[in-house]
Amino acid sequence: MARWHVKDIILVTILAIFMGVIFWVTGPLYTVLGAALAPFGLQPMANDLLLGLWCMAGPLAGFVIRIPGAATLGELLGSVVEMFLGGMWGAATLISGIVQGVGSELGFVLTGYKRYNWLTLVLSALTTTLVTFGWDFFRSGYNKYQFGFMMVLLITRFISVFVFGGVLTKLITNLLSRAHVLSPRANA
Amino acid sequence: MNPTLKLTVIVLIALEVSFTQVWTVNVALIVVGLVILLLAHIRLRTLLWLTAVPLFFASALVWSLMLRGNASPHFLIVLFTRMFVYVYLGATFTQTTAPLDLTRSLEQNAKLPSKFAYGFLAAFNLFPKIRAEVATVRAAALMRGQVLHVWSPQLYFKVILTAMTWSEQLADAMTSHGYVEGAPRTYALTIPLRSRDWVYFVGSLALVQVGLCLGLP
Numbered sequence: 001m002a003r004w005h006v007k008d009i010i011l012v013t014i015l016a017i018f019m020g021v022i023f024w025v026t027g028p029l030y031t032v033l034g035a036a037l038a039p040f041g042l043q044p045m046a047n048d049l050l051l052g053l054w055c056m057a058g059p060l061a062g063f064v065i066r067i068p069g070a071a072t073l074g075e076l077l078g079s080v081v082e083m084f085l086g087g088m089w090g091a092a093t094l095i096s097g098i099v100q101g102v103g104s105e106l107g108f109v110l111t112g113y114k115r116y117n118w119l120t121l122v123l124s125a126l127t128t129t130l131v132t133f134g135w136d137f138f139r140s141g142y143n144k145y146q147f148g149f150m151m152v153l154l155i156t157r158f159i160s161v162f163v164f165g166g167v168l169t170k171l172i173t174n175l176l177s178r179a180h181v182l183s184p185r186a187n188a
Numbered sequence: 189m190n191p192t193l194k195l196t197v198i199v200l201i202a203l204e205v206s207f208t209q210v211w212t213v214n215v216a217l218i219v220v221g222l223v224i225l226l227l228a229h230i231r232l233r234t235l236l237w238l239t240a241v242p243l244f245f246a247s248a249l250v251w252s253l254m255l256r257g258n259a260s261p262h263f264l265i266v267l268f269t270r271m272f273v274y275v276y277l278g279a280t281f282t283q284t285t286a287p288l289d290l291t292r293s294l295e296q297n298a299k300l301p302s303k304f305a306y307g308f309l310a311a312f313n314l315f316p317k318i319r320a321e322v323a324t325v326r327a328a329a330l331m332r333g334q335v336l337h338v339w340s341p342q343l344y345f346k347v348i349l350t351a352m353t354w355s356e357q358l359a360d361a362m363t364s365h366g367y368v369e370g371a372p373r374t375y376a377l378t379i380p381l382r383s384r385d386w387v388y389f390v391g392s393l394a395l396v397q398v399g400l401c402l403g404l405p
């Protein structure tokens with residue numbers, strides 16, 4: 001099984017920072033969306049709608065680096081970077097980072113780190129959704145919602161994670177494999 | 189306090205208040221967090237920011253639960269104060285600890301392999317370059333009349349290629365400066381792990397447990 005070298009560690013960190021910088025742009029989007037939905041009691045919806053974007057570093061790192069733990073490390077480092085660059089949740093970001101990372105890692109675990117294709121990404125999107133939703137179930141009081149609304153949030157979250165962590169990640173990795181920069185095991 | 193222990197205690201407390209519902213403990217933690225922040229001479233603007241943002245999110249969440257949920261008022265108060273616990277406690281770490289100290293402490297005190305510590309530092313220090321690169325990629329595309337959005341695969345494709353090149357170059361540069369993975373290292377600067385740190389660590393965790401078990405509302 002592949003091991004971590006300093007080159008991979010730098011790569012996953014740089015990737016995490018790149019994602020962080022790109023999502024910096026979505027910061028205002030989240031606030032505006034949240035503020036627009038808040039009067040209707042739909043503010044958590046903004047969270048669920050955009051969650052996929054924040055969780056993208058996981059599947060992308062897992063797909064590009066292909067070492068067990070890459071998805072977790074990608075998300076975790078992303079949250080470390082966010083913590084130090086003035087994200088307002090401070091050290092508490094790390095918990096979300098680990099939760100999201102473990103969520104997307106599970107998808108890769110289920111395929112034994114052997115397949116890198118659609119199935120992996122769909123599984124990863126599914127596990128990310130379930131794990132992060134489970135976390136919000138307790139942390140953000142999602143367990144106190146009416147069942148119907150809870151399901152709406154869950155489905156919204158899955159669609160978001162699927163679109164960004166699945167479809168967009170697949171499109172990106174397609175470009176990468178056409179450029180022949182993914183590891184050779186990729187096409188095996 | 190030792191950075192590793194400080195981080196651990198904060199994450200543990202944040203994790204614990206996520207699963208417990210005692211708002212008095214939350215309020216106590218908020219007060220402690222505020223005192224630490226004030227002692228650390230936090231700037232007023234930062235403090236206002238750290239108050240206004242969670243105020244919005246906490247109120248919106250509570251409002252949403254009132255409209256579409258069946259939570260008790262007690263639970264809503266717990267949730268409201270919980271958001272502030274996250275933000276204030278989290279800030280006590282980031283406002284008092286430099287990334288370099290944390291990495292050093294993780295390497296020396298928590299025995300994190302040096303490749304992770306230095307790999308992370310190397311990349312972290314590239315931050316200004318990374319930010320410039322994203323702007324460059326977007327500007328370059330604009331010159332060809334392409335607008336790259338957050339959802340454009342091209343944007344990610346380009347930055348991933350850059351990340352791959354940079355990480356190879358940085359790793360080579362480290363090797364050529366004599367860095368060997370897994371080799372024993374000496375430290376120019378040691379981060380102390382005193383018994384005092386352990387007392388703070390165990391003490392604050394114990395206090396939180398006592399607060400949670402007292403049967404407070």
